[in-house]
Amino acid sequence: MASISQPFRLSALPKIPSLNNYANQTDYLQVVDNLSPSANKVNIGISGSSISQYLINPTPKLVFNLPIPSTNIVTACDVVEDAANTEVWCYGLEARKVSHLHLATKPMIQDAVSSSNAEITSQFKYKLKSEVVSIKIYSKAEKVLVILRNGLIQTFDYELKLSNTIDISYDDIRFVQFFQDGQGNDFFFVLCQLSDEKICYKLFQVRSESVSCIELNSIILENYTLENAKLCFEFGKLYVLKNSNELSIYQLPHLQLQTSIQLPFISKDAVVSIKPVSSNRVLLTADNTIYLVDLLYNAILFQKDLQNIKAIQLLSTAVVQENSEDNRKTIALDVTTKNGANPTSYLDVINIDVGTGTLKDAMGKGFMVKQKQKLQKLFEESNEDDDVELPSPDYERIIKQLHICKKIENFDSIFFKMLSLDKEYYTDNDRFLNDSDLLTQIIDCLFLNFKDEYPKALTYLLTHPLFPPVHAKGLLTKLKNNPRLFKQAIVTCPNVPLDDLLTELFNITNAELCFDITLRVLQDYKKESIKAGIRKIEKMDITNFLDMILNSNKADSDLKLNKPQIFQLMSLIIDSIGLFALDDEYLEKLSSFVDAQVSVVSQNIELLHLAEHYTKHSSVVNNKSNSSTNSSSTQPISAYTVDYLEC
Numbered sequence: 001m002a003s004i005s006q007p008f009r010l011s012a013l014p015k016i017p018s019l020n021n022y023a024n025q026t027d028y029l030q031v032v033d034n035l036s037p038s039a040n041k042v043n044i045g046i047s048g049s050s051i052s053q054y055l056i057n058p059t060p061k062l063v064f065n066l067p068i069p070s071t072n073i074v075t076a077c078d079v080v081e082d083a084a085n086t087e088v089w090c091y092g093l094e095a096r097k098v099s100h101l102h103l104a105t106k107p108m109i110q111d112a113v114s115s116s117n118a119e120i121t122s123q124f125k126y127k128l129k130s131e132v133v134s135i136k137i138y139s140k141a142e143k144v145l146v147i148l149r150n151g152l153i154q155t156f157d158y159e160l161k162l163s164n165t166i167d168i169s170y171d172d173i174r175f176v177q178f179f180q181d182g183q184g185n186d187f188f189f190v191l192c193q194l195s196d197e198k199i200c201y202k203l204f205q206v207r208s209e210s211v212s213c214i215e216l217n218s219i220i221l222e223n224y225t226l227e228n229a230k231l232c233f234e235f236g237k238l239y240v241l242k243n244s245n246e247l248s249i250y251q252l253p254h255l256q257l258q259t260s261i262q263l264p265f266i267s268k269d270a271v272v273s274i275k276p277v278s279s280n281r282v283l284l285t286a287d288n289t290i291y292l293v294d295l296l297y298n299a300i301l302f303q304k305d306l307q308n309i310k311a312i313q314l315l316s317t318a319v320v321q322e323n324s325e326d327n328r329k330t331i332a333l334d335v336t337t338k339n340g341a342n343p344t345s346y347l348d349v350i351n352i353d354v355g356t357g358t359l360k361d362a363m364g365k366g367f368m369v370k371q372k373q374k375l376q377k378l379f380e381e382s383n384e385d386d387d388v389e390l391p392s393p394d395y396e397r398i399i400k401q402l403h404i405c406k407k408i409e410n411f412d413s414i415f416f417k418m419l420s421l422d423k424e425y426y427t428d429n430d431r432f433l434n435d436s437d438l439l440t441q442i443i444d445c446l447f448l449n450f451k452d453e454y455p456k457a458l459t460y461l462l463t464h465p466l467f468p469p470v471h472a473k474g475l476l477t478k479l480k481n482n483p484r485l486f487k488q489a490i491v492t493c494p495n496v497p498l499d500d501l502l503t504e505l506f507n508i509t510n511a512e513l514c515f516d517i518t519l520r521v522l523q524d525y526k527k528e529s530i531k532a533g534i535r536k537i538e539k540m541d542i543t544n545f546l547d548m549i550l551n552s553n554k555a556d557s558d559l560k561l562n563k564p565q566i567f568q569l570m571s572l573i574i575d576s577i578g579l580f581a582l583d584d585e586y587l588e589k590l591s592s593f594v595d596a597q598v599s600v601v602s603q604n605i606e607l608l609h610l611a612e613h614y615t616k617h618s619s620v621v622n623n624k625s626n627s628s629t630n631s632s633s634t635q636p637i638s639a640y641t642v643d644y645l646e647c
Contacts, residue, residue, distance in 0.1 A: 001355065003353040007350045010346070014046070020345045031045075032078055032316075040056050044333075047072065048069075060349070072093040076091065089106070090144050098127070101125070101128055106120045129152065153165070170202075189201060189202060274314070281355070287310075290303070317352075397418075398419065402445040408453065435466075454482065463488070467495060508544075
């Protein structure tokens, strides 16, 4: 089940005003984008303080700290582990509008004990023409790809010697995202803010051998701005959160708008952040509340409010690539700011269960606001002359008249006319006969006045869904001498007890009625109830039922009973009484009958195979004939001749 745990403390941030101002503190905290669900290290650049590395388990601890001047702002950083058990750190610093690129190497830290030997082995520095927006280290090629704010893409080696520069012709790069496709090819795209509310999107491929960039796509979007927008990317989708509660989803590689979603649970003036956690699921924060949101089903999977916190903002999340029951846990890194006159900020880690991503998780958790609509009229208005209100019948009077009525015709006349019934069977338009007590009184009058022949009113009553159970008990016995009503009761009359149906099933001699009762039993009752009902019947004799089934294959049989429903019920009967309750004669007949049915199935399978073979063969012959016809169509047609004629 999707869930969000209570954040636990990783470290307290220094008492620097810019780090404790929740309005822009995320710009001063640069997290290396290599977090995974099983990661135990967090690498982060803290402006005005240090480039630091923390271990999460078993207890959060600072294991490496590279101090930087208090006037320097960390604009980007990246860390990789190479084959020589060393870590390469590359980060960009800006101070007084002057930017530098730094690269350092140090031994890899495995645990808190080995952190004591983590000393820098080499360090390099390079002055840049503009602020660093993003850094990506390619350890196999021992190259560093650096993207600057002014639109330059530069490649350096591990000694920060410049080897290549590309100018994308647009400055003011606002967002950069590196990613890989399914084959492991490296790509990245940039978003540049242009004048007149336009943005430029460029997609590049990175050749891993030489770390050279090839431009694949370039698009200009008009009437669009990235001001105050929160962006994140995962699974080929770019999520853009604007005005705090307007989320747009774009599909790469052509940056096509896929959908726009309003988030009514977030106010427009809230301090927000957004990060992906799995396919179609993102983590959202608004002020001091965290939301796990499914964007496919527009549902809040989980929500957690943090007390005594002014704001919480996400810095990085570990994305769950493939969902399964054993692969749903992940982590997120955030910064929280407490309330108070002197606010203090902290780095926290959150454990998250992203859920399964199915509709089951989202049921009943949707956040879309239903639009208010006026109720539409179910029926069109009719003319006043046609809309005549039928008077409510006098039920007491009807019961009194039916009670003294001894003739079938009179009974039917009173029943159908005074209750405004048009059909001889129940329909949904019958408004005045909707009370079970009234039905009971009518049926009492009917069975009191008639014994052998019954009026048509009984046919109607047998189709009514409110037929009283008190009269359903023993009804089949009463109607046994009237075949038409007997069949009607079996097929349509509700509340007929299972005992009555089974008793008639084992005593009946008509194959058609046998099949009707079988269907009724299987449709209305569960298997366990049927077997329990069979065991309750005293002095049960199923030989009559078996004789009808075993003799149904004969030519003079009125109905073939070799149907799946019959076999299903026969199986339940045998399970209830046991095979050894049958005589040897019936066991032999039953065995022969089953063998005959199996033989028929085998023959049908062989015929099916022959038919398939013939169909395939004929299609091949037809194809050949068609080809020969096409080849001969170019030749002249010979004259039609007759050699001889028989008369």
